Amino acid sequence: MDVMxxxxxxxxxxxxxxxxPAWERDSRNHRRRHTDCWARTLAQRNDLAAQIDRLxxxxxxxxPGEPSQSEGAIDTAIRLLGRR
Numbered sequence: 001m002d003v004m005x006x007x008x009x010x011x012x013x014x015x016x017x018x019x020x021p022a023w024e025r026d027s028r029n030h031r032r033r034h035t036d037c038w039a040r041t042l043a044q045r046n047d048l049a050a051q052i053d054r055l056x057x058x059x060x061x062x063x064p065g066e067p068s069q070s071e072g073a074i075d076t077a078i079r080l081l082g083r084r
Contacts, residue, residue: 012021020033056073059066059080065077 012056014021015030021023052073055077059073059076063080069076069079070078
């Protein structure tokens with residue numbers, strides 16, 4: 001009986017920043033992927049900052065006596081939820 005051994009796929013080195021093929025690092029497409037990734041990261045960061053600001057404003061307006069400690073909006077929310 002003949003046994004066929006599957007060939008192992010060639011291992012491709014990937015860019016640690018964008019996940020694209022490392023051999024493509026100097027190409028225009030590779031740089032564009034990094035630019036797009038950075039733009040998405042900034043947009044997510046700005047969205048997260050806006051959500052935290054909304055949370056802080058809501059706590060101040062709707063929870064009597066808060067903020068009662070020197071902590072950020074997220075830590076305050078965790079503390080308040082822990083009371084329940």
